[in-house]
Amino acid sequence: MSDRRGLKPYDVEVAVAAGRDETWDAVTQPAVLHQWFGWDYDGLGAEIQQIFVDQAVLLAPEQMGWADGSYLEVTGNDDRATVRVIREGSGSAGPERYDAIEEGWRAFLVQLRFLLDRRPAGRRRTLYLTGETTGRQALALVESPAGEWERSGPRVAWVVDTDGHLVVVAGRLPLGDRDAGRMEVTVSTYGLDDAAFETLREEWTKRWAPVAADADVTTAADPAPNN
Template sequence: MTDTPRIEVTIAAPIDDVWRALREKDRIRHWHGWDTPGLDDEIDLIYFQSFTEDAQARTLGVQEGDQIVLEPDGDATRVTLTRAPRGVSPEWDAYYDDITEGWTTFLQQLRFYLERQPDAPRRTAFFAGTTAGAQPLLAELGLGDVATRPVGSAYRATLAGEEVTGEVWFRSEHQLGLTADAWGEGLLVIAFVPPGEEKPDGSAMAVLSTFGLDDAAYAELNDRWAAWWSPRYPAPAEPLPGTEA
């Protein structure tokens, strides 16, 4: 990656709605991250401590230098996040690429929230692990063909033992997002980074955002994915920031 990666997402929502989703804590909880005991503290740290904002210009500075800019794009809103260069926060440089990937996930979850689930509370399941010696995640999930389809294409797949249908939501270098009808029109974001010089153990991640599932259905989904995931992508010795739960 370059020293200042840029992530751009166009959201089919008015700019005022997107701005509120970035500045109101109750709304941020609908899309940022995933369910952890520390989610509220994380939201407060990123969006409401050491931040800069210009509400009129619709710009927001967070994470000690990351810049978010909203711009009208017809009836939609273009959201551009530009990372601060490496070295601005040296204590976080070891996680620089992970944070960039995290922003890709979060902005796509923001888009999903505003376009598909603006009023419904979500419940998430989260899985993270290492990839050394493991099969690539997309292939292991049977999504190799799905990952090549254009955004907006319909798909059907068996995911951790469950038949799931939906559409391709987004695709990036390391991530794939799929809507999931079976989860109350939910969203699956999966990421896979093979072992390399900067990340010898590699990394795999799945965020399942569900809507309207009762306790039993949510527990069954979470347990089934945990049983599928754990032997394939074991937890890292030192969890990445935000993945400890």
């Protein structure tokens, strides 16, 4: 049993344009989880199996939980649903304290909402960019017809770029901070063939390398980068 004392509590949720049953399938079925959870690297399948199958405990219909006291629940009706991830803890830290699991859920639920709301066709393939830079520089990488970035807390922002790809930026520091810190940029694409995906990887690598120290780009063939 994990020691839950001092863990930072959090409460993250998204509303999606899908019914409760379809949404529950999206958070429990590995084939669908691959379409939104995390980012591609050579251990993603094992990670999904561990988190959502081996370690998850069914607490109630359409509610699962984990040993740290966190749980995920899906509520709604046949047309719309809400996915909520909660960790109740005794920690007193406010939003200024970084918690990797909380910020991961903020980013991943954005990706789930994109999948269920936009319903992109084809297999998801991602670019996962890591390095040290400022939030301002990371957000300046993307041109979007939609304009403004949308936020999920102080450290996560997302936008759909001019090619229709979902771009999620997550920082160890708040994105408005002037100091450089570790940034993670996940570009989710759907239905690209090998040639188009390779071209996109080259374009993003050229954009990312000049603005981030220790810049790295991870795809499905690569191991996860060091945190």
